[in-house]
Amino acid sequence: MPSTRSLLPKLKKDYPQLLFTPSGHFSWSPGAHTVFYDEVDTSNTSLLLHELAHGLLDHHDYSKDIELVAMESQAWDKALELAPLYGIKITDDTVQDSLDTYREWLHARSTCPECEATGYQSGKNLYTCVACSHEWRVNEARLCALRRYSTK
Numbered sequence: 001m002p003s004t005r006s007l008l009p010k011l012k013k014d015y016p017q018l019l020f021t022p023s024g025h026f027s028w029s030p031g032a033h034t035v036f037y038d039e040v041d042t043s044n045t046s047l048l049l050h051e052l053a054h055g056l057l058d059h060h061d062y063s064k065d066i067e068l069v070a071m072e073s074q075a076w077d078k079a080l081e082l083a084p085l086y087g088i089k090i091t092d093d094t095v096q097d098s099l100d101t102y103r104e105w106l107h108a109r110s111t112c113p114e115c116e117a118t119g120y121q122s123g124k125n126l127y128t129c130v131a132c133s134h135e136w137r138v139n140e141a142r143l144c145a146l147r148r149y150s151t152k
């Protein structure tokens with residue numbers, strides 16, 4: 001199986017417009033135009049391609065949480081497209097597990113703390129309940145760095 005160590009020189013050559021920087025975890029930084037990668041987790045070529053895909057799709061900040069979930073899905077679609085070019089196989093489990101974490105995150109944020117009905121997002125970090133009109137604030141979430149990914 002290819003490792004991120006053998007993949008990175010190819011990506012740097014193919015995408016000179018992006019920077020690739022070692023870090024504690026995988027993420028995409030639109031401001032710095034940089035793909036950060038976990039130096040230790042060298043087997044995680046899927047996630048490296050995923051972060052690259054965010055960069056190639058020019059993903060920026062989002063105003064609604066649902067947009068983040070959509071961007072995650074688009075980034076995986078793009079990563080799946082790139083994978084065969086680099087001899088990498090991204091499994092459906094990897095994609096679904098990753099998307100599930102965002103879906104669960106969205107579900108947790110949009111559930112009313114008072115009555116457990118589903119609310120709608122009424123501001124950047126604000127939700128309003130459709131059933132009881134309760135309003136609640138949620139924490140800021142960073143693009144594609146919501147949690148550390150575990151790999152098999």
Ligand SMILES: [Zn+2]
Nearest residue numbers: 112115129132
């Ligand atoms: Zn409610």
Ligand SMILES: [Zn+2]
Nearest residue numbers: 054072075144
């Ligand atoms: Zn992502």
